[in-house]
Amino acid sequence: MKIKALNGFKDIVPGEVELWQKVENTARDIFSRFNFSEIRMPILEKTDLFARSIGEATDIVEKEMYTFIDKQITMRPEATASLIRAYIQHGLHVQKPVQRLFTIGPMFRHERPQKGRLRQFHQMDAEVLGTATPRVDSEIMAMGAMLLQELGITVSLEMNSLGCPACRPGFREKLLHFIEERMDKLCDNCKRRSKTNPLRVLDCKNPRCREEVEEAPSILEHLCADCDEHFTQVQKGLQDLDVQYSLNKFMVRGLDYYTRTTFEFITEDLGSQAAVGAGGRYDGLVEKLGGPKVPGIGFALGMERLILLLQQQEDVETDSATVDIFVASLGDTASEFAFPLVHALRQKGLLTAMDHEGRSLKSQMKQANKASAKFVLILGENELEQGQAVLKNMATQEQQDIAILSDNNEMASSLLERCQ
């Protein structure tokens, strides 16, 4: 019986990992341009942290978490809760009033795997804590858009406001009333959801439900004065930064902690996994987790989904490492001479390869070619006797004789010069 990776868990092997590196490198570059600092948190946290932040009644907490029940600890299903826990624990709000943080890593949810959805998946997460200014809302969306654009991924940005504790309850009542009038026309799921989380009825995918809620009251028309002004300023900010967006009054969020601005980066090229990234404001969360009363906003990008989109494109460039110099040796004497020379070349900083299996020169040339080696140093019995080696430029096919030096360090320096 072969041992295989668990269902929903994937290896990222050479050939694919280059794409991941490209995505990570691009993200680090963009985050850094926006003056974000990296933070890394542990994968295991107390179960209570997620229950309190994400919400007891959400699907994630109810049935999707990997929990060690006896120890009351859970593998994080998302990053925001852990990040805020760390923010509070280390008093980051004291060190700097506004913290701009990002993190990249694996998350775990026990869902049925499908395209763009794994049980161990990876997210890139950016959060700004300590400011409620609508400018940051615009800025963070602009950052996400810039990152996706840099990667060559085309998405649309949809945005909504969920209001705040001052205006949402009132809207909720109105919506509930609207739903109850049409209850018999809604699907079973919506009937259930109308009790647990009526806002979710708004984004049901069932066409009949969509038709029914088309005329539903919009939260945007029920925002309190502060939320309304905030939302207006966010939109102005996006226009100032020339970021394209559209309003979606049906967009709600699955996690309980969101307030005011929410947004999603949406693609049509991933089947049912339309959201490549999503986020929003969570002004009450830090305080709820026992921290200072500071507002926050953030978003997460699903890396598997980004990778799938990149793989769907033709000619995506990734820079995989190529061998600077391949040392081909013939016979035991030459091979023994080559072994420490290769080490010296590596100490000089060259990406160096050699064959330890005693294969033919032809085979070694093939290996060099396959590794896209720029140069091959050929060391044969004849060369050693004459104190000469052959350096071949693989692209131009030019060969030159070079003197073998007894000192590996000097020999390596000499080769380094010629291989530039």
Next chain:
RNA sequence: GUGGGUGUAGCUCAGUUGGUGGUAGCACCUGGUUGUGACCCAGGAGGUCGUGGGUUCAAGUCCCAUCACUCACCCCA
């Protein structure tokens, strides 16, 4: 948790009305005269046909079960 689809070489796949597993492609190894890559040619290696039952003289092929993968629902990044 609920449906549908698919399981043959490392990967992508042929395999007829049931009749000996494919000179298939990619990748790999070795050769194609002394020691030189790409292209080409030849040869080689690589398999419990997902697993377990059943029908049959005979099963990769038909039937049942099971597992895995996958897509979708749900939910979400």
